[in-house]
Amino acid sequence: MTARAKRGAGKAGARASGEARAVESASAAGSKASGGAKKRAGAAGGLAKAKTNGRRHVVVTAGPTREWVDPVRYISNVSSGKMGFAVAAAAAERGWRVTLVAGPVRLETPAGVERVDVESAREMLAAVGSAFRRADAIVMAAAVADWRPARRLAGKWRAKDGGTERTTLELVRNPDVLATVARRKGRRAVIAFALETGDGERRARAKLVRKNADFIVLNDDSALNRERATVTILGRDGSARRLERRAKREVAEALVDLLDRHGDLAR
Ligand code: CTP
Secondary structure, eight states: OOTHHHHTHHHHHHTTTOOOEEEEOSSOTTOOOOTTHHHHHHHHHHHHHHHTTTOOEEEEEESBOOEEEETTEEEOOOOOSHHHHHHHHHHHHTTOEEEEEEOSOOOOOOTTEEEEEOOSHHHHHHHHHHHHTTOSEEEEOOBOOSEEESOOOSSOOOGGGSOSSOOOOOEEEOOOHHHHHHTTOTTOEEEEEEEOSSSHHHHHHHHHHHTTOSEEEEEOGGGTTOSEEEEEEEETTSOEEEEEEEEHHHHHHHHHHHHHHHHHHHO
16 A cells, blocks of 8 residues: 555546556557547457458556555555566567556557556456457466455545554455466467566466466566566476566567467467
8 A cells, every 4th residue: 555546546536437448559658548548449449450450469468456445545566567568569569469458557558559457456357358359369467466455445444443553454365367368278378477586486387387378487576667677488398498687678579489489380
């Protein structure tokens, strides 16, 4: 929960319907979801499909999710969204049609990318579920909150509502977005991310299998909110490729290479 939540409170109210909104962005520049954007995206989506005949389509997720406690507080994490946005930009430049499902981040929409803004894990699941149905691949770089408050309070949670020195907040489990949509992935490519603080490779490989992914990008927490990252890309075939202190854009290019190769094999 952060002070920033207070500033975002009005916006949160406006989004309380829980609907993801879509924005079609031809070239630029941080166009954010606004009322009516959903309709425009629908029309533009149809157009994009007609125009992009034969292009492969990847769904990329980015950023944190935000789980509201009350009108002024939320649970979230420090993910900046940079990795997912770099993947979206690289894939679009390499000719992929890209649907970018973004949590709350302050980043501009890369050129040629269709962006859907969401807040909570449940909104992300709805947006990803519908986009992945029509797609050939998914890159799940979002840092999805595993838990959300059991209730979102209508009014502010006041200090006096707790005990004098301690209180508890009841949390319930969020859906696993990736595991849910990748369960029936067929030949489509699935790239997951894993942030681990210890025993990384073993845990990440277990996640790769559990979530039915083809590759998992193992990060440590030094990648969070930074320009550069050291990652190991683990493959379902047992492969491991380490990239040391690379710009996120370089990591993104390596992932698009994998998508291209997987797409060729699946054809
Ligand atoms: N993920 C997801 N939905 C969740 C949690 C994670 O889709 N509710 C995705 C992430 O986007 C990432 C992968 O699953 O691609 C692994 O995320 P991570 O947070 O490392 O794994 P968890 O399943 O949350 O496991 P743990 O908390 O035990 O590390």
